[in-house]
Amino acid sequence: MTMSPAPDLYADGGAHIAAAVDLVKVHQQGQARIRALDAVTVGFARGRFTAVAGPSGSGKSTLLHCLAGLDSATSGQVLLGDTELTGLSDRALTRVRRDKVGFVFQSFNLLPQLTALENIVLPVTMSGRHLHHDLLDHLVGVLGIGDRLSHRPAELSGGQQQRVALARALVARPVVVFADEPTGNLDSRSGTEVLDLLRRSVRDLDQTVVMVTHDPRAAAYADRVLVLADGRVVDDVDTAAGADVTRALRTVGRHAR
Numbered sequence: 369m370t371m372s373p374a375p376d377l378y379a380d381g382g383a384h385i386a387a388a389v390d391l392v393k394v395h396q397q398g399q400a401r402i403r404a405l406d407a408v409t410v411g412f413a414r415g416r417f418t419a420v421a422g423p424s425g426s427g428k429s430t431l432l433h434c435l436a437g438l439d440s441a442t443s444g445q446v447l448l449g450d451t452e453l454t455g456l457s458d459r460a461l462t463r464v465r466r467d468k469v470g471f472v473f474q475s476f477n478l479l480p481q482l483t484a485l486e487n488i489v490l491p492v493t494m495s496g497r498h499l500h501h502d503l504l505d506h507l508v509g510v511l512g513i514g515d516r517l518s519h520r521p522a523e524l525s526g527g528q529q530q531r532v533a534l535a536r537a538l539v540a541r542p543v544v545v546f547a548d549e550p551t552g553n554l555d556s557r558s559g560t561e562v563l564d565l566l567r568r569s570v571r572d573l574d575q576t577v578v579m580v581t582h583d584p585r586a587a588a589y590a591d592r593v594l595v596l597a598d599g600r601v602v603d604d605v606d607t608a609a610g611a612d613v614t615r616a617l618r619t620v621g622r623h624a625r
């Protein structure tokens with residue numbers, strides 16, 4: 369067996385604020401063992417927007433869940449900010465999820481009995497942290513949900529619900545916002561709005577965003593497109609460099625079929 373050299377994920381002066389090192393995740397389903405992640409090593413730089421693309425079943429959600437501490441790794445390491453998640457107790461992991469991670473789901477995941485505003489501020493207030501009121505006002509303005517704050521999720525459109533979910537993720541100032549197919553349940557106009565807002569959070573707030581998508585148009589919003597197939601990284605394209613956009617989209621398109 370050949371050993372690949374340990375990747376120096378901090379070679380660029382510690383700019384990576386999330387990383388997976390030799391990450392393996394095996395899902396047990398009855399008798400079957402599914403190797404959803406097969407030794408994935410990847411680092412994410414601060415203030416960048418990465419799209420994770422690849423066909424259904426390629427391990428995109430599993431990678432996101434492991435990076436966000438929503439699921440535990442079988443082996444390998446996950447680093448988030450200055451914390452190594454692998455080996456943390458459940459309690460410590462819960463705290464990391466609460467304090468360091470923003471997650472945006474395809475299905476919004478708002479609490480139905482709470483208003484939009486209550487949904488947005490709940491994670492911060494529950495954890496006893498200081499709510500940045502200026503940031504909250506800024507987000508509400510940028511997201512265009514000022515006149516919807518007293519509404520409950522059922523009274524909001526899908527696009528509005530996802531913007532509330534985005535505000536909830538961003539107001540907590542997480543180390544990384546993870547988004548798993550955030551436009552998957554939206555019409556194309558609302559989807560474009562959400563992608564614009566994610567892009568803007570990277571530009572204006574220096575937010576780090578990692579977004580799963582199998583839509584090449586959504587991937588085009590990112591600085592970088594990471595392509596998975598069968599639990600491995602098969603391509604990693606720096607689209608911020610400009611010239612590679614078409615190549616990235618071709619790659620995504622090919623693997624999405």
Ligand code: ADP
Nearest residue numbers: 395396397402404423424425426427428429430
């Ligand atoms: P993607 O998000 O790219 O569609 P997933 O990460 O959801 O892929 O799944 C990767 C593989 O792991 C698939 O074969 C899937 O069936 C399997 N898998 C994912 N979650 C579980 C689970 N909780 N239990 C068993 N198998 C799972």
Ligand code: MG
Nearest residue numbers: 428429430580
């Ligand atoms: Mg998925």
